[in-house]
Amino acid sequence: MTTYKLLLLPGDGIGPEVMAEVEKVVGWLKRAGLADFETERDLVGGAAIDVHGKPLADETLARADAADAILLGAVGGPKWNGVAYDIRPEAGLLRLRKDLGLFANLRPAICYPALADASALKRELVEGLDIMIVRELTGGVYFGEPKEITTLEDGSKRAVDTQVYTTAEIERIAHVAFDLARKRSGRVASAEKNNVMKTGVLWKEVVTKVHAEHYSEVELEHVLADNCAMQLVRRPKQFDVLVTDNLFGDVLSDVAAMLTGSLGMLPSASLGATDARGTRKALYEPVHGSAPDIAGKGYANPIAMIGSLAMCLRYSFGLGEAADLVEGAITRALAAGARTRDIVGVGQTPISTAEMGDAILREL
Amino acid sequence: MTTYKLLLLPGDGIGPEVMAEVEKVVGWLKRAGLADFETERDLVGGAAIDVHGKPLADETLARADAADAILLGAVGGPKWNGVAYDIRPEAGLLRLRKDLGLFANLRPAICYPALADASALKRELVEGLDIMIVRELTGGVYFGEPKEITTLEDGSKRAVDTQVYTTAEIERIAHVAFDLARKRSGRVASAEKNNVMKTGVLWKEVVTKVHAEHYSEVELEHVLADNCAMQLVRRPKQFDVLVTDNLFGDVLSDVAAMLTGSLGMLPSASLGATDARGTRKALYEPVHGSAPDIAGKGYANPIAMIGSLAMCLRYSFGLGEAADLVEGAITRALAAGARTRDIVGVGQTPISTAEMGDAILREL
Ligand SMILES: CC(C)[C@H](C(=O)O)[C@@H](O)C(=O)O
Ligand SMILES: CC(C)[C@H](C(=O)O)[C@@H](O)C(=O)O
Numbered sequence: 072m073t074t075y076k077l078l079l080l081p082g083d084g085i086g087p088e089v090m091a092e093v094e095k096v097v098g099w100l101k102r103a104g105l106a107d108f109e110t111e112r113d114l115v116g117g118a119a120i121d122v123h124g125k126p127l128a129d130e131t132l133a134r135a136d137a138a139d140a141i142l143l144g145a146v147g148g149p150k151w152n153g154v155a156y157d158i159r160p161e162a163g164l165l166r167l168r169k170d171l172g173l174f175a176n177l178r179p180a181i182c183y184p185a186l187a188d189a190s191a192l193k194r195e196l197v198e199g200l201d202i203m204i205v206r207e208l209t210g211g212v213y214f215g216e217p218k219e220i221t222t223l224e225d226g227s228k229r230a231v232d233t234q235v236y237t238t239a240e241i242e243r244i245a246h247v248a249f250d251l252a253r254k255r256s257g258r259v260a261s262a263e264k265n266n267v268m269k270t271g272v273l274w275k276e277v278v279t280k281v282h283a284e285h286y287s288e289v290e291l292e293h294v295l296a297d298n299c300a301m302q303l304v305r306r307p308k309q310f311d312v313l314v315t316d317n318l319f320g321d322v323l324s325d326v327a328a329m330l331t332g333s334l335g336m337l338p339s340a341s342l343g344a345t346d347a348r349g350t351r352k353a354l355y356e357p358v359h360g361s362a363p364d365i366a367g368k369g370y371a372n373p374i375a376m377i378g379s380l381a382m383c384l385r386y387s388f389g390l391g392e393a394a395d396l397v398e399g400a401i402t403r404a405l406a407a408g409a410r411t412r413d414i415v416g417v418g419q420t421p422i423s424t425a426e427m428g429d430a431i432l433r434e435l
Numbered sequence: 436m437t438t439y440k441l442l443l444l445p446g447d448g449i450g451p452e453v454m455a456e457v458e459k460v461v462g463w464l465k466r467a468g469l470a471d472f473e474t475e476r477d478l479v480g481g482a483a484i485d486v487h488g489k490p491l492a493d494e495t496l497a498r499a500d501a502a503d504a505i506l507l508g509a510v511g512g513p514k515w516n517g518v519a520y521d522i523r524p525e526a527g528l529l530r531l532r533k534d535l536g537l538f539a540n541l542r543p544a545i546c547y548p549a550l551a552d553a554s555a556l557k558r559e560l561v562e563g564l565d566i567m568i569v570r571e572l573t574g575g576v577y578f579g580e581p582k583e584i585t586t587l588e589d590g591s592k593r594a595v596d597t598q599v600y601t602t603a604e605i606e607r608i609a610h611v612a613f614d615l616a617r618k619r620s621g622r623v624a625s626a627e628k629n630n631v632m633k634t635g636v637l638w639k640e641v642v643t644k645v646h647a648e649h650y651s652e653v654e655l656e657h658v659l660a661d662n663c664a665m666q667l668v669r670r671p672k673q674f675d676v677l678v679t680d681n682l683f684g685d686v687l688s689d690v691a692a693m694l695t696g697s698l699g700m701l702p703s704a705s706l707g708a709t710d711a712r713g714t715r716k717a718l719y720e721p722v723h724g725s726a727p728d729i730a731g732k733g734y735a736n737p738i739a740m741i742g743s744l745a746m747c748l749r750y751s752f753g754l755g756e757a758a759d760l761v762e763g764a765i766t767r768a769l770a771a772g773a774r775t776r777d778i779v780g781v782g783q784t785p786i787s788t789a790e791m792g793d794a795i796l797r798e799l
Contacts, residue, residue, distance in 0.1 A: 147630070156629075156633070156636055159630065161630040161631070165631070191556050191557060191560055191668050191669050191670075192555050192556055192557070192668075193555060193556070193557060196555055212576075212596075212598065212631070212632060213631055215595070218632075218633050219633055220633050220636065220637055223601075227601060227602035227603060228601065228602045228637055229599065229600075229601045229602075229637075230599070230600050230601075230632075230633045230634040230636065230637035230638075231579070231597060231598065231599050231633060231634070232576075232597075232598040232632045232633055232634050233595060233596075233597050233598070234576065234595065234596040234597070234598070235593065235594070235595050236593075236594050237587075237591060237592065237593045237594075238591035238592045238593075239591060264682075264685075265520075266511070266523065266525040267525070267529070267576070267577055267682075267685075268576060268582075268594075268596045269520070269582050269583055269584050269594045269595060269596055270594040270595070270596050272520055272584065272594065273584055273592055273593075273594035274594075296685075296686060297685045297686050297689040298689065298724075300664065300686045300687075300689055300690045300693075301689045301690060301692070301693040301698070304555050304556075304668060304690060304693045304694065305555050305693055306555075318628075318631075318682075319686075321628075321631075321660075321661045322660060322661050322664045322683075322686055323664075325661040325662065325664055325665045326664045326665060326668060326690065328665070329664075329665040329668045329669055330668065334665070360662075
């Protein structure tokens with residue numbers, strides 16, 4: 072059996088707590104003989120700043136580069152709010168994405184039946200919701216240059232960010248979206264602001280071309296990003312695969328995540344290109360942040376982190392059945408009433424992070 | 436009595452239909468001796484492209500510059516989808532905003548009690564909702580240079596948009612937000628992405644400084660734009676005044692608008708700086724778009740457009756009482772059961788655009 076090298080980067084806040092629960096599942100998969108892993112741990116984000124003075128040490132990046140897949144908890148927290156822009160915790164995450172070329176961010180927004188009532192939206196609008204947001208992750212305003220603040224003669228300042236997209240960058244993310252759509256409902260919506268942004272004009276043009284040349288059996292719809300945000304609230308089930316740029320993807324995927332009722336539930340995958348040997352770099356992380364306010368209390372929901380492991384099994388190791396097993400165990404644990412505080416309903420008693428991990432383990 | 440010069444720019448799609456209803460209200464205000472107006476009409480958007488070959492003729496801009504206030508319907512539609520980026524309908528609106536210096540876009544998101552059930556959100560989350568979004572409107576990625584698409588040697592393309600903000604631009608919009616907060620609940624939330632964007636770093640810095648120096652009695656909270664979008668869905672009533680940049684404002688104000696149950700209900704004001712004579716340029720328009728699919732059918736809801744006139748009375752002419760009258764008439768017409776199709780409930784019969792205008796007129 073192949074031994075996969077898994078790098079665990081727990082990070083900050085609730086990151087280490089939810090990572091501990093993933094390690095239980097990793098242990099179970101090994102014992103059950105379903106997969107073999109060699110796990111390493113390292114620091115990222117604020118935790119790395121505290122030790123190395125920067126959020127991603129070069130050794131850590133090298134380790135990430137050598138790993139078959141990376142699981143990341145979360146980065147950031149008020150402790151590091153004062154630190155300079157380039158060494159803040161988030162910079163570590165952004166560098167990981169950029170330097171490993173993880174251009175395709177897959178963010179499923181799924182409404183678990185047992186939790187439909189936890190949504191801010193009316194039940195009928197979210198019940199059965201299953202959207203796959205495909206966010207471009209290594210381009211756009213996140214990385215374009217110039218990105219700087221200059222001080223003018225009168226002492227006032229001028230800040231600049233630059234959004235850049237090339238044909239090649241848009242093509243490859245479009246392929247990811249259309250390929251996913253083929254395996255799903257066969258529908259893609261592409262969101263940009265071509266009425267205001269030149270990157271939106273090129274985005275729409277390239278997505279249209281990739282569609283026409285390779286995926287004419289998939290249904291493609293173009294939607295302005297502002298309208299898309301509204302439509303997500305109004306009638307989210309109209310979407311299946313939603314492809315968009317880095318910045319709109321950041322906002323739209325958070326809206327979609329919130330619709331499902333609990334952010335603590337949603338995993339994500341960030342994938343690189345497939346190389347000649349058929350392997351691709353990949354990082355898996357929850358959609359939720361480091362939630363410093365509840366860190367250390369055992370309140371965190373480990374489901375997003377464990378779901379990220381399931382995505383890892385599926386997308387990095389081709390272990391679709393093991394992924395189904397883990398996802399099934401999550402669904403069953405929820406159906407059996409296991410609830411951390413973020414998803415507890417009226418009359419239910421919340422359990423701790425570790426108890427949720429154990430509840431899922433029992434269903435495996 | 437002062438005679439105010441009002442420029443009406445109905446624009447495209449449902450724009451002319453909703454503008455016709457505003458003209459009824461303008462007529463009533465004149466007859467009632469509450470305000471005197473001299474109205475002119477002109478073309479903007481697609482309607483202007485059809486006649487002048489561009490979305491905003493120079494004469495129209497001159498007329499807009501000379502007017503005391505502008506009422507705009509909506510621009511755009513599929514008819515002009517093929518036209519070049521710089522002469523598409525939206526370009527007319529953007530030029531109006533930029534050339535008249537309308538930097539402060541006020542977008543109230545109010546949930547009318549009679550309509551709380553029309554929201555996608557659960558009633559208790561939106562009942563009584565009253566947010567004022569203050570969006571910067573003449574800066575950011577909308578207007579920064581370079582903004583271009585270049586063709587590379589291999590025939591592929593590279594698109595660039597540039598987001599620029601200066602201290603002065605952020606200061607003046609911050610003042611607008613804090614001044615509004617003083618008259619409201621005394622709370623401001625400021626949304627940016629300082630963890631990714633340098634414009635976000637400067638935004639946060641300047642807003643913090645303006646707050647500390649002039650408005651320490653107002654409560655200020657900084658929120659990341661992606662989190663803000665989520666929070667708007669999760670618990671919208673936590674916000675009162677929300678200040679943000681042009682692009683985030685575009686998306687966040689649309690989310691907030693959608694929460695209230697009907698986009699057809701919401702007005703907006705775009706204000707310039709106050710000059711030495713105490714006057715300021717101003718444009719008022721509905722938040723909704725041109726809705727080409729229902730244009731010409733009498734389905735459009737004129738409330739956002741009539742509400743925009745009320746904002747005009749209040750912000751441009753200091754006629755707060757007349758504004759209250761118009762807003763009160765809208766609320767009463769709704770309470771009496773007047774419903775266009777977009778807001779019709781189970782068991783209710785929809786009325787037409789003109790009938791809604793008349794229903795409001797009857798309540799004046
Ligand atoms: C932490 C931050 C840099 C990051 C982003 O903006 O991409 C986060 O919001 C996310 O969506 O993963
Ligand atoms: C029509 C378009 C250019 C405009 C914008 O993006 O500002 C619209 O969405 C708005 O919010 O007024």
